[in-house]
Amino acid sequence: MDDRADARDRLVDRLQRSGPIRSSRVADAVRTVPRHVFVPEDERDRAYEDAPLPIGHEQEITAPHLVGRMADLLDLEPGTSVLEIGAGSGYHAAVVAELVGADHVVTVERVPDLARLARRNLDRAGYDDVALLVGDGSRGLPGGAPYDRINVTCAAPEIPEPLLDQLANGGRMTVPLGDAPRGSHTLYLVEKGDDGVDRTSHGGVRFVPLVGAHGFSTAD
Secondary structure, three states: OOHHHHHHHHHHHHHHHHOOOOOHHHHHHHHHOOHHHHOOHHHHHHOOOOOOEEEEOOEEEOOHHHHHHHHHHHOOOOOOOEEEEOOOOOHHHHHHHHHHOHHHEEEEEOOHHHHHHHHHHHHHOOOOOOEEEEOOHHHOOHHHOOEEEEEEOOEEOOOOHHHHHHEEEEEEEEEEEOOOOOOOEEEEEEEEEOOEEEEEEEEEEOOOEOEOOOOEOOOO
16 A cells, blocks of 8 residues: 555545645646655655645745645646746646646756756656756746746746746736745736736735845845
């Protein structure tokens, strides 16, 4: 018996009952991805708690309910191109890869040590086709634009203009926004269309800050 698979099932069952995960496809993706591979050794007993966990460099792996909620909001289908800002340990990118295909996901991480960690974790978990680059995520990745979806996994003071420019017409972006790098933020769904950009609020969240030219100047 795979106790970790059982723990994932129990976690997803709770998240479906309580509401953060609504799509059965998202539920299946979260059930499939081995979150314990993406957390540090000394945190693995907590891998299937619905909580953020430290991964070093003052960064965290996102709580599963937020990973599920953001995936639901993005409305991900096979073949959808996704730019992720903030690879962290690679977990969020792995869940997205389950939904769209690993070769349709590119993720950017500003901390080289974390980028190496995410690359190792993604490879170990079978998501070696996810592209991972080191750089200032607030600038996006113009060489691959436009992207059908952009998933920002760290909080910004405002929507980074380069990311809006790189979002395809008809595309969606999830991004946490707030006045301060640490503390309370609000999750927004941003939709880009012929008539401009609409954004809707989807509740209070807490994320690590997006540090960069179009984010916060520091993490404090």
